[in-house]
Amino acid sequence: MADQMHFRNTSLTRTAIAALLLCLSIQTFSACTNETAVKKTTGGYSYVPPVPAPTPVDSRVQNYSVTLLDGGGSKFADLIGNDKIVLVNFWATWCAPCRREIPDLVNIQRELRGRGIEVLGLTVEDPGRDLDKVREFTQKYGINYRIGFSPMEMFMAVNGKDPRGVIPQTYIFDRKGKLIDSARGFRRDFKDWVLAVVEQAEKES
Template identity: 35%
Template sequence: MLRSLFLYTALVIGANATLAAPIDWTAPRAGDMAKLEPVDPPVAASTTAFFDESGAEKTLADYKGKVVLLNFWATWCAPCREEMPSIQKLQAEMGGDDFEVVPIASGRNPLPAIRKFFGETGVTDLPILTDPRQKLSRDMGVLSLPVTILLDREGREIARLIGGAEWDTPEARAIIQQAIAP
């Protein structure tokens, strides 16, 4: 009896994994999303720590179980300033138990400058996260700003977009919705 229970449990778990549809990278890739490059096979994200507003260490493993839009930006970056309102809107529209935007200020970005940047760009619902020595940025292969990386629920990089983008478009939401779908 116990053996049958294990067998059926394994079958259910295996069946659920096979039901997950892969992301259709061709259909929704219009506008800025045409710059989104799939990573196949997915690559494990860095385990390097970054910091929250209070100085507490965090890692990307803290978000395991969620699809994450990881955005590397800086207060001095003009394209970052342009895209941040759309990132804010995306979090407001889709953020929750299954999805979260994780914006990380890369390099020297003092907290007062970050708060000013957020105020000027209308950001009210995103956390202040920093990578002051760019250790995480380097580990993730970020060579310029902004860079946005889509992580799956297991914390693996599945896509990357270099440069600014509008993240609250139907195309962006469609890609993220596919990543969230079981």
């Protein structure tokens, strides 16, 4: 069935996956604040690139088709790169930590769009069942960036060897589509981290 996937050789429905993600998101609300990539200095924040460099996203991810909320669809490979720095945020309407990030994402899109930087929000919900709910949610929260639906198989491929499937997750790609850095779970310094990563990417581009 289309709404089923195999996870550690067990067939799970999207509902079961959603419940798992919800539990993990709650658990990581204060625990998964991976803030090692940014250090405080007297002048504010300075970016410390991850060591070793981030492992490239599984090549299979590039070929997955993403259903877009504003209509149509596109391969993931066509949504990143193209001479733009793209912040990809995996989320869901029921995820409390994800909702906390939305104001920052809205501000980032508004403040940085003129510099060739875009935010792409990919919900792990089902477009066949949750399209209207997601559309109403984006209107309620004033979301000004592109929204799409990530196939569950694509989301799990992005997670690679880490099967936890925690959300929110954020991946920042440079202008050529190369992964620069990522964050799993909610982090208190989210916007500062994003701005620092983007600044580093601009220096290298």
